[in-house]
Amino acid sequence: xxxxxxxxxxxxxxxxxxxxxxxxxxxxxxxxxxxxxxxxxxxxxxxxxxxxxxxxxxxxxxxxxxxxxxxxxxxxxxxxxxxxxxxxxxxxxxxxxxxxxxxxxxxxxxxxxxxxxxxxxxxxxxxxxxxxxxxxxxxxxxxxxxxxxxxxxxxxxxxxxxxxxxxxxxxxxxxxxxxxxxxxxxxxxxxxxxxxxxxxxxxxxxxxxxxxxxxxxxxxxxxxxxxxxxxxxxxxxxxxxxxxxxxxxxxxxxxxxxxxxxxxxxxxxxxxxxxxxxxxxxxxxxxxxxxxxxxxxxxxxxxxxxxxxxxxxxxxxxxxxxxxxxxxxxx
Amino acid sequence: xxxxxxxxxxxxxxxxxxxxxxxxxxxxxxxxxxxxxxxxxxxxxxxxxxxxxxxxxxxxxxxxxxxxxxxxxxxxxxxxxxxxxxxxxxxxxxxxxxxxxxxxxxxxxxxxxxxxxxxxxxxxxxxxxxxxxxxxxxxxxxxx
Numbered sequence: 267x268x269x270x271x272x273x274x275x276x277x278x279x280x281x282x283x284x285x286x287x288x289x290x291x292x293x294x295x296x297x298x299x300x301x302x303x304x305x306x307x308x309x310x311x312x313x314x315x316x317x318x319x320x321x322x323x324x325x326x327x328x329x330x331x332x333x334x335x336x337x338x339x340x341x342x343x344x345x346x347x348x349x350x351x352x353x354x355x356x357x358x359x360x361x362x363x364x365x366x367x368x369x370x371x372x373x374x375x376x377x378x379x380x381x382x383x384x385x386x387x388x389x390x391x392x393x394x395x396x397x398x399x400x401x402x403x404x405x406x407x408x409x410x411x412x413x414x415x416x417x418x419x420x421x422x423x424x425x426x427x428x429x430x431x432x433x434x435x436x437x438x439x440x441x442x443x444x445x446x447x448x449x450x451x452x453x454x455x456x457x458x459x460x461x462x463x464x465x466x467x468x469x470x471x472x473x474x475x476x477x478x479x480x481x482x483x484x485x486x487x488x489x490x491x492x493x494x495x496x497x498x499x500x501x502x503x504x505x506x507x508x509x510x511x512x513x514x515x516x517x518x519x520x521x522x523x524x525x526x527x528x529x530x531x532x533x534x535x536x537x538x539x540x541x542x543x544x545x546x547x548x549x550x551x552x553x554x555x556x557x558x559x560x561x562x563x564x565x566x567x568x569x570x571x572x573x574x575x576x577x578x579x580x581x582x583x584x585x586x587x588x589x590x591x592x593x594x595x596x597x
Numbered sequence: 598x599x600x601x602x603x604x605x606x607x608x609x610x611x612x613x614x615x616x617x618x619x620x621x622x623x624x625x626x627x628x629x630x631x632x633x634x635x636x637x638x639x640x641x642x643x644x645x646x647x648x649x650x651x652x653x654x655x656x657x658x659x660x661x662x663x664x665x666x667x668x669x670x671x672x673x674x675x676x677x678x679x680x681x682x683x684x685x686x687x688x689x690x691x692x693x694x695x696x697x698x699x700x701x702x703x704x705x706x707x708x709x710x711x712x713x714x715x716x717x718x719x720x721x722x723x724x725x726x727x728x729x730x731x732x733x734x735x736x737x738x739x740x741x
Contacts, residue, residue: 459693468695516694517655520651520687520694521648549693553686560686577679578682579675579681579682580678581668581669583668583682584681584685585685586702590688590689593693595693597698
């Protein structure tokens with residue numbers, strides 16, 4: 267059950283707008299369907315009243331929007347942050363990507379967001395609307411009437427394996443903050459590690475070959491904030507269009523994950539936005555797991571000013587020749 | 598039909614200050630190492646971006662070896678320490694995707710280790726020859 271409602275957030279936003287603390291609000295508004303909730307910028311209480319939505323699909327992580335938003339205007343922007351978003355928020359602050367003084371962050375508790383794919387899997391085709399009712403979701407379908415699904419069965423993967431309910435950054439908190447959770451988020455990675463090399467190759471070939479190079483994973487990622495991307499370079503060896511050789515998809519996804527290694531907070535946005543449902547978070551988690559295994563346990567964004575593992579070293583670090591064995595890969 | 602013997606293509610990234618000089622010493626001492634090894638000189642092993650390694654495979658390399666100064670001996674003090682972390686993670690990730698772990702290697706070769714350079718290259722080429730052609734990271738458009 268969602269602890270915060272649209273009304274609570276609306277009241278908070280209206281209050282801060284009226285007081286002049288902020289002059290605009292980053293929030294969610296409905297897209298074409300109830301389940302494609304879109305990030306939007308609101309400047310007045312009337313606009314908020316009209317379009318603002320908050321529900322089981324308000325999953326977008328606003329941290330990255332702050333990079334552009336804080337450069338645009340002198341005034342403060344109000345942003346609502348779920349616990350996982352606050353890690354990205356801190357990570358971006360660590361990298362000096364936005365001006366903290368121009369942000370008013372309100373932490374909101376989160377019990378997990380829904381994944382439309384899981385709903386469709388259970389309710390069948392023709393989902394025309396989803397409503398929240400306590401611990402259940404009422405799903406309206408075109409062909410089959412209304413269906414009631416338990417929210418717990420519709421959670422996104424990243425929420426099932428939620429790593430933390432703790433807000434690590436905020437100016438104000440609605441409700442209470444939680445704790446870091448000892449989650450099972452690496453179980454899937456471990457399963458892959460235990461496969462043979464051939465099985466892993468087949469698995470990834472199958473997953474990555476669906477990639478249509480829409481770049482959504484890159485564009486949404488709060489760690490991918492370069493002004494110019496290597497993949498925008500026509501000589502990078504990877505075309506900026508649909509993939510024509512299986513090499514390209516591997517290159518793109520390995521390099522994408524590598525470029526955020528040590529800075530990825532595991533917010534799971536990449537997998538959420540992937541239109542082809544490629545489990546991209548597994549690549550990021552593999553890096554996180556390896557970093558934890560090889561060096562010290564590290565959670566990007568847990569504190570502002572941490573030194574990321576890839577720009578750090580110890581004299582006694584392991585040799586690359588030992589890496590595959592230590593990482594637990596069955597090779 | 599006549600079967601031609603498989604000759605691997607090996608790309609060796611060698612740092613200017615240690616390994617490249619090590620290769621030079623191997624040459625001066627008339628030590629043999631296979632002609633399949635193509636050396637690319639880089640200012641420091643840490644200049645090698647993970648993309649270089651993937652690009653080498655794309656362009657037809659069957660194995661990529663990265664040589665640098667011994668940890669602690671970097672001309673730029675700490676470059677090879679960063680290399681070590683990056684490559685450990687990259688190699689583990691490539692293997693996670695099912696790429697044979699034998700195709701990539703990092704070796705520390707100093708300017709005084711001409712013999713080690715030749716031995717390393719002989720060993721690596723033998724390893725790749727045994728492993729066969731690079732099929733999993735090939736780009737068919739680059740095949741002649």
